[in-house]
Amino acid sequence: MPRFARLFEAAADTLNAYYQAIAEGNIDSVMALWIDEEFATFICADGSHLSGLDSIRAGLSAQLESRPVTVEPLDIRVYDSLGTVVYAIAEAHQPVEPSSTPTMVFSTYVMVHERGEWRIAHIHASAMPDEAAGQVAAKMRHGQGPLH
Known part of the structure; x- marks a missing residue:
């Protein structure tokens, strides 16, 4: 196993902790x-x-209070280099209310x-346009993954 394998796996731990929180x-x-930076x-x-930690905290607090949500990653693409990892993910944002329809989102x-x-x-x-969300759903049903 390459030396960097665990280093990049730890980035996934941070992403999973974000989803859980x-x-x-x-x-x-x-x-x-x-x-811990204002950029x-x-x-x-x-x-x-939202720019800066105070703005991010305020914006996320307002969003979580008005519309609690769970995030389900549907397809994950990972681009990594030493010191930086970028995730491109198709997600379903499911409101806590059981009768609500999830919002399909592309997140980086x-x-x-x-x-x-x-x-x-x-x-x-970015919210997925309805046509793209339909394409993602169709590809998921056919086992292709949403971004193939």
């Missing part, structure tokens, strides 16, 4: 995963742009290795 609505746990940014699926997560840990530096989420 979002599902729990735990803003402190979510924010603990971000890089951190989050472009939300609704188009809002940029993680950097900082002080021995993987931290989120940037998230860019």
